[in-house]
Amino acid sequence: MAQHYDFLVLGGGSGGLAAAKQASAHGARTALVEPNPLGGTCVNVGCVPKKVMWNAAEIAESLEDAPGYGFGVEGTSFDWGSLRAARAAYVERLNGIHRRNLEVAEVEHIQGKGRFLEPGKVAVNGDTVTADHILIATGGRPRIPDIPGAEHGITSDGFFELTEQPGRVAIIGSGYIAVELAGVLNALGTEVTMLLRREHLLGSFDSLVRESLMDAMSTAGVNFLTGVHMDSVERTAGGYLLSSQDGQQSGAFDQVIWAVGREASTADLGLETVGVETGPEGIVPVDALQNTNVSGIYAVGDVTGRTPLTPVAIAAGRRLADRLFGGRPEARMDYEDVPSVVFSHPPIGTVGLTEEEVEERYGQGGYQCHTTTFKDMYYAPLERKVPSAMKVLTVGPHEKLVGIHVIGRGADEMIQGFAVALKAGGTLQDLRNTVPIHPTASEELVLIG
Ligand SMILES: Cc1cc2nc3c(=O)[nH]c(=O)nc-3n(C[C@H](O)[C@H](O)[C@H](O)COP(=O)(O)OP(=O)(O)OC[C@H]3O[C@@H](n4cnc5c(N)ncnc54)[C@H](O)[C@@H]3O)c2cc1C
Numbered sequence: 370m371a372q373h374y375d376f377l378v379l380g381g382g383s384g385g386l387a388a389a390k391q392a393s394a395h396g397a398r399t400a401l402v403e404p405n406p407l408g409g410t411c412v413n414v415g416c417v418p419k420k421v422m423w424n425a426a427e428i429a430e431s432l433e434d435a436p437g438y439g440f441g442v443e444g445t446s447f448d449w450g451s452l453r454a455a456r457a458a459y460v461e462r463l464n465g466i467h468r469r470n471l472e473v474a475e476v477e478h479i480q481g482k483g484r485f486l487e488p489g490k491v492a493v494n495g496d497t498v499t500a501d502h503i504l505i506a507t508g509g510r511p512r513i514p515d516i517p518g519a520e521h522g523i524t525s526d527g528f529f530e531l532t533e534q535p536g537r538v539a540i541i542g543s544g545y546i547a548v549e550l551a552g553v554l555n556a557l558g559t560e561v562t563m564l565l566r567r568e569h570l571l572g573s574f575d576s577l578v579r580e581s582l583m584d585a586m587s588t589a590g591v592n593f594l595t596g597v598h599m600d601s602v603e604r605t606a607g608g609y610l611l612s613s614q615d616g617q618q619s620g621a622f623d624q625v626i627w628a629v630g631r632e633a634s635t636a637d638l639g640l641e642t643v644g645v646e647t648g649p650e651g652i653v654p655v656d657a658l659q660n661t662n663v664s665g666i667y668a669v670g671d672v673t674g675r676t677p678l679t680p681v682a683i684a685a686g687r688r689l690a691d692r693l694f695g696g697r698p699e700a701r702m703d704y705e706d707v708p709s710v711v712f713s714h715p716p717i718g719t720v721g722l723t724e725e726e727v728e729e730r731y732g733q734g735g736y737q738c739h740t741t742t743f744k745d746m747y748y749a750p751l752e753r754k755v756p757s758a759m760k761v762l763t764v765g766p767h768e769k770l771v772g773i774h775v776i777g778r779g780a781d782e783m784i785q786g787f788a789v790a791l792k793a794g795g796t797l798q799d800l801r802n803t804v805p806i807h808p809t810a811s812e813e814l815v816l817i818g
Pocket residue numbers: 379380381382383384385402403404405408409410411412414415416417419481482483484506507508509525546634637638669670671672677678679680682
């Protein structure tokens with residue numbers, strides 16, 4: 370006989386785990402289907418191992434800066450293999466923690482891949498599982514372009530599998546993953562070339578942080594090739610050669626990394642058999658309450674294509690469980706003003722609208738823009754100087770905060786608090802009414818304008 374649940378979750382990543390635990394806490398009989406170690410992209414091949422690598426890159430930069438602060442650090446070495454092992458051990462610990470947390474939450478973990486048979490019915494490992502409510506939280510995977518020789522390249526997944534540090538790397542793409550991996554590799558001593566289709570990085574970000582990042586990365590030694598439309602990748606004795614559509618060649622490289630976006634993991638889910646619609650890159654479109662077009666089937670997280678960040682997947686999963694089982698029919702994820710950090714070198718923190726978006730919404734002259742650039746005090750005794758830049762966008766007579774964009778040392782830890790101010794409807798005057806903390810980079814943001 371088929372196992373029956375109130376709630377069945379497909380996918381044990383950020384969104385699925387959060388939804389399942391919350392539903393169970395509300396008393397719903399819940400099962401979660403996941404074939405791989407628990408934690409999904411974030412834990413296994415995303416935020417977590419990436420942040421470990423970013424920390425390592427920060428240490429490499431600190432070692433470079435140490436003599437300026439009087440330290441003798443000649444002869445330090447770096448062992449990619451031991452960092453990889455330490456990182457893998459941490460990820461495994463997290464996999465175990467997620468496993469135990471599911472047990473404590475009394476969520477049944479079914480190890481396997483789920484596939485819809487009909488509405489309310491899913492096949493896993495040849496068995497049938499039925500449920501009143503089914504959540505699609507199957508996330509995404511890296512996209513690989515369809516060009517000759519593309520298979521010679523790796524993706525962010527392959528980056529985390531590298532057993533040796535590559536000497537020369539080409540990274541194709543200009544989004545979050547491209548700039549994060551480029552920054553890490555460059556700081557650790559790899560020769561990095563970024564190939565961009567257009568002229569700039571991070572297309573959807575505010576121009577101030579976009580341009581500042583490109584300047585900083587160039588100064589730090591990253592090579593940029595712009596206006597490149599890739600045509601093919603060829604393996605030669607000396608390494609990989611990249612050709613673009615206009616006949617230019619670049620190389621040779623030891624590794625080619627595709628960082629050209631992600632697609633939803635929906636291809637093998639049997640969505641067509643139950644009539645769930647999919648959109649571009651296989652995403653599952655949802656309404657404001659995470660409903661798909663089929664009653665009783667929902668989706669959260671990267672698979673929906675909406676703000677693909679871990680905390681967003683978690684919040685959407687919890688709100689959905691609150692709505693279905695927690696007696697809160699109005700509970701929904703608020704996708705407005707989601708803060709995020711790009712762990713680039715230097716890092717970027719951002720919340721709210723970009724200047725381009727503010728101008729489009731409020732018109733030229735319909736908003737105020739306050740900017741500042743400065744050299745963080747950290748660089749005072751050093752030859753190396755990495756400028757910081759900040760922009761605060763406000764609207765209306767009371768200068769309500771609508772966008773805050775920061776690049777520079779500390780931006781990653783600074784933006785969360787300022788996001789609270791923006792989300793709470795704060796104004797420029799609220800920033801000014803706050804006594805600055807000295808000497809910090811954050812104080813520049815309350816003194817801006
Ligand atoms: C390199 C990288 C760095 C990132 N860094 C950050 C960061 O710093 N901060 C941040 O907020 N976000 C970051 N992200 C994004 C973040 O990882 C995702 O937004 C988040 O993991 C999405 O969670 P999810 O639950 O939607 O999907 P996922 O975490 O991808 O989980 C989906 C799960 O579904 C499983 N699955 C797939 N098909 C099936 C099936 N048929 N049946 C059952 N299970 C299935 C998969 O195995 C997977 O475990 C990063 C992503 C990458 C790739």
